[in-house]
Amino acid sequence: MKMKLKKNSLILFSFLSFIFGGCGQSSQEQEQVTQEVSKEESKKPISKPLVTHIYTADPSAHVFNDKIYIYPSHDIESNTAEDDEGGHFDMKDYRILSMDSIGGEVTEHGVALDIKDVPWAKRQMWAPDAAFKDGVYYLYFPVKDKQDIFRIGVATSTKPEGPFKAESAPIKGSYSIDPAVFKDDDGTYYMYFGGIWGGQLQRWAGDNTYNAQAKNRTPEELAILPRIAKLDASMKAFADAPQEVKLVDENGNLFYEKENDKRFFEAVWVHKYQGKYYLSYSTGDTHNICYAIGDSPYGPFTYKGIVLKPVQGWTNHHSIVEFKGKWYLFYHDTELSGKTHLRNVKVTELKYNDDGTIQTIEPYQ
Ligand code: FUB
Secondary structure (H helix, E strand, O other): OOOHHHHHHHHHHHHHHHHHHHHOHHHHHHHHHHHHHHHHHOOOOOOOOOOOOOEEEEEEEEEEEEEEEEEEEEEEEOOOOOOOOOOOOOEEEEEEEEEOOOOOOEHHHHHHHHEEEEEEEEOOOOOOOOEEOOOOEEEEEEEOOOOEEEEEEEEEEEOOOOOEEEOOOOOOOOOOOEEEEEOOOOEEEEEEOOOOOOHHHHEOOOOOOOOOOOOOOOOEOOOOOEEEEEEOOOOOOOOOOOEEEEEEEEOOOOOOOOOOOOOOOOEEEEEEOOOOEEEEEEEEHHHOOOEEEEEEOOOOOEEEEEEEEEOOOOOOOOOEEEEEOOOEEEEEEEEOOOOOOOOOEEEEEEEEEEOOOOOOEEOOO
């Protein structure tokens, strides 16, 4: 983001110089330009990294036993070259964080699951999530299998922080990345998942058939949709085949790929507020966390706006959770490292308007 801010400032500076320069810029106007630039550069993050001794990202937060547990990716420097497929996100284990209160001490619980203990996994442990049912904690995680295809695995523990024991195979019928498990009020658990580009969702058609050669959608094509599958009673299998989740504009129309400031890219999360279902997600290459509201866990979800503006680093990934009567947004940026693949998780309060819309969060002010 340092680079992004500098770039933005330069663009702003050039733009204003062009406007004023062409008609003879006064020293007062030059001063105004300088002030605008330094204001932009002096913006500060609204919150601090929750831990600084390791890099963490993609925080999925849950309240278990009156404490907050955060299930993040554990970023590391593996020196894998940066590419459009996200090869530089080469994570090898998961570490769970917990805290008794927002702003309180954060505990990091050590290795919860190591890639070497997942028999079918090859590389890249990406954004996980967790759920609890009948005395068992479930860790859901995307990782590439031996064929380099992202699948979603599940591991279990009697403790929220692990260690977790992985099943010997990925969830049957699972694919792509970023699982997010939502428990509805009736006790039904749903998994949302998917991510385009490096997340490989473009290879999977709406009927769940696979085409390794399938390309990203072109701007004139309809955008790819996230997926939902109900979990069965075992919590280790889908009860039904994954389906597309419709994300539409205020007129009920699906987004086109060219509408990349609103269309789904990755990092889906679902929560419920005042009886409505909120589906939030990253727009990827435009770097926002947006949200949409629906009346059913299956959608359709109608686009409403931006939850979180772009953060330092390329990726933007979040979760939303209620704790002791307040709502919180967990997210990440690259404040500690300045490198896209070495991120740090953060938290800030999230507020609703009276009509149920979410107040947009500016991560730097
Ligand atoms: O952490 C690896 C990937 O980066 C996640 O799966 C995406 O959501 C993005 O944050």
